[in-house]
Amino acid sequence: MRRGEVRNLGPIAGTGARKGIPGIGAADLGEIVQLPSGSYVAVFGDAFGGSKVGTHPHYPSVAVPVTFDDAGCPHFDAPLTGPSGSSNPLFVPPRRARGMNTLPAGSFQVDGKTYMLVVGTNQLRPEGGSWLVEVTDDPSKGWKPVARSWRPARYAKGGQSQISGYQSRDGKVYIVADSFDRTRRVTLYQADPHTCSDRSAWRPFVRLRDGSTGWGTPRQQAVPISDTNFGELSFREVDGAAVLSGFNVRNGPDGAVEIWVSESPTEIFSTGVMTVVMQQSDPDAANFVPQNYGGYILPGSTLELLNVFGSQWNTLVGAPYNTQHMIANVKPRR
Template identity: 50%
Template sequence: MPTSMPRALANKVKDVLNYAAEQPAVDVDTRTNTVTPPPSYDYLDDEAKAEVAQKVADVEPRIADVLDEGDAVDDEVARAIAKASGLPGPVHTASSLEDLLGVSNDGPLAPGEVRNRGPVAGTDGKPGIPGIKAADLGEVITLPNGKKVAIFGDSYGKPQVGPPTDPTNTHYPSVAVPVTFDAKGRPHFGPPLTGPDGKNVLFPLPEEAKRAGANNALPAGSITIGKDTYMMVVGTNTNEGLNPKGGSWLVKVTNDPAGGWRPVDGSYRPWSPNADPGKGPIPPTQISGYQASDGKVYIAADAFDRSQGVTMYRVDPDQVWNRGQWEPYNGNNTWGPAGQPATTTITPPGQHWGELSFREVDGKPVLSGTNLNNDSTKIPTVEVHVGDNPTQVLNPDTSPKTVVMSNDPNAPNFVPAPYGGYILPGSTLDNLGIFGSQWYEPQGGPVHYDVQDIRANVKPG
């Protein structure tokens, strides 16, 4: 399909897809042009199932019509080539809706291009996770033996989120899932390695977290040093939202996630809510870091409850486990005393951030994450920043930004209620793999609680 496919035809495809997404929503695979009921179909009543079946029957001929129109456009292009060159024109067929959209999901990315290849896990996920129909986050961790697991947050057996009072919807407080990637970088998930509540859980709660009122443990980022990885974990309460009331601690990743990753001795820190007066700077409850070429480990940090901007720490690689040795960056190229919270952010004033992923890619520090206050718009985005040094990676004057997911309906990469943004292993600046998340509950419609496979060319020009 030529890249000059008329925009009007691409807009017709978008109209079909938008219609398919209206209630009762049905799924459209733009690669195969197939229409299927949503993952929640088995839980619908008979009347709703009949409405979905009718919707499938309505969408299929619309797809056929737009594909026929694409074939007609291709014929015109072929005739024009033949007339201009005196040679037979190439024969094209509109093999998929992706072609008509002008999207090639597997080819090279143009500078600045962002390509969302769709949900791969969770309520809308294809291929999805065996036995789990709702999931988010999915940070990919490399085990010491080289195998990879995706670490999802609160996950559920049904294609819906909770509630915790529903005993029929199996809840996983956090879950490790084996993952491999094919030649095109697409993920394939195996059966979960860890269990639901109370059964070989991934992150056993320390006693301090239990005493603070936590009954749930969630992943809060990772630090990579060679073959070693440490993760931060926070304690939450399923009846009280996502505040990390159970504090935070570190675990060291092992080859046996099914056996649980135990808290590192001495790493626990209680939660200090920003709302408490007089607290001042507080310990981070969400992090991401890597060992840079200068030998130091740099750690980007914020708050799990999204109440802070991004701060920076550094530490010797053999002391990553020891939070008392983390040195805070306090601005103006100065580092504070080890063990103290950072007194300044590396983000502009007023910004609050969520999930973070901080890695070195092609020799450059790259930070991907959720910005809850995008500039002055207050529109949440998942964005990627490429810098020249770790402390300046979010400097708007020197570090270009690429928005890969935006809550703005008018934005090019619109995804309602986006978050996450984990950089995938093996990424390059011109082919950065990212797992972004969505938690969107439209009125009267099924929840979208999933992980999406995104590729972006963030290489500076």
């Protein structure tokens, strides 16, 4: 692929997928996380038995086993967790989020442990707050909240109900954050591997007294590093570079999925190179996908072949509602 080239391999799950997920005809998001055993599951958000939103049964979130063929294409097996009202939901909510829709809101991996943020939503608003879960080898038993990790929607001035991060070669953990309802700009945190599940210990990237930017102290207010509000986020280290995939609310008439590549996590927007993998402005372009969102980086990606799950939801009629497999060459020119 040429530098900057983007290809859409089509729906991989949900409406229009050739194989998809057994028993699920409509699905979105699909962040792939690694279990302690080394195997992978894809965590989808709201999923439905039929081919459109609103069909029965409804899964507020669902864990699906995933494997990869020699070409790097994912293949899904039967869901490991049950729909609403079943005895084995994926996320067991804390008391203050009971009765809310529990949805995945990003992940990071540290020293072989994977943590996911979960958000309790009402009409996609994070009214039930958010909390961390530690990923286990048996999703069917439910992933329970990490003790004392719940935070109200207003925490960090409403800007930490959606996250993503990675452990860098320097050993530190770098985490980006915004709001699940797409009303905040992106902020950045640094965490120590030993205390990364304690959100009050994260060090924010702040404006210092001399006007420069740098790492502050825990509980300080982080300074936005993006110029615009974002939605879904996926922050990973790929080929030694910081790579951010995310939904930019202000790109085009109704947002776009962008990939940003930089040598440093703190410079992801200031010096990063951007590639648009899904957009809604030019219907003749290969990356045109109406009502797109998401953008989750898949394991095994390289800068020359970045694999991304993007989503589409026709909100007017409820379909298509799916996850699409995008590939892109995002390697910057030196």
